[in-house]
Amino acid sequence: MAAPAPSLRARALRLLATREYSRIELERKLARTIKPSENESAPDLAALAALLDELQTLGLLDEQRFAESLARRRQAKYGRQRIALELRSHGLDGDLVDHVLGAQREPELLRAQHILRRRYPEPAATAQERARQQRFLLARGFGREVVMQAIRGERGADASHLAGDADGES
Structure with a gap:
């Protein structure tokens, strides 16, 4: 008999243990793992939204930390415009992107x-x-x-x- 599938929370924590995620990116990854029942897809998505809210409240899911991490990793190879485009593609707002890119150490x-x-x-x-x-x-x-x-x-x-x-x- 196969082991039961890990809970939504366990999958989220396992993903967050490996690296930082934006809320939208984590939501997309976890939504793919939800197997919709015939009439129960809305409650599953509501549970996912509630879980993401809880992770943000606990500080486990932090978009500023994600943006800083991604910008730090990318600045060795890419310029400001490319990094900004990638950050926005992860659903981050323009103010956060400008703040993170403005705080880069190396000109x-x-x-x-x-x-x-x-x-x-x-x-x-x-x-x-x-x-x-x-x-x-x-x-x-x-x-x-x-x-x-x-x-x-x-x-x-x-x-x-x-x-x-x-x-x-x-």
Whole structure:
């Protein structure tokens, strides 16, 4: 005989033990596990909403904590625009998204330069390479102005480094 299926609460706690979830994301995951009876789908969804309210009251389900966690994980690879889009796709409101992204420690330009250096260790030598690097950063969710500054900053840093070497040899 098979073991009984875990309760809705047990499934929610097991999911929350692995990582943070937004309310909408957790609700979608748990709703998939509910097997609707012929006339009892509404009470199951009401029980799910009540469970999510209880988890939020207990502090086990916290959207700000989820947003901060996701933003921290994504900022090593992506820009502000891409992270904001992903946070909004999880059902978070704009004020929370702006607050979380405003609290990021590392400025957007430094992150863009770091990501660019990691992907392209050498500065672009041609216009075609520069365009490729720009497209790369734009696809990662960095704004056009930040991308232009990052590309210029890479070339500027390289040129000042060479100028410093020339001064040191004189």
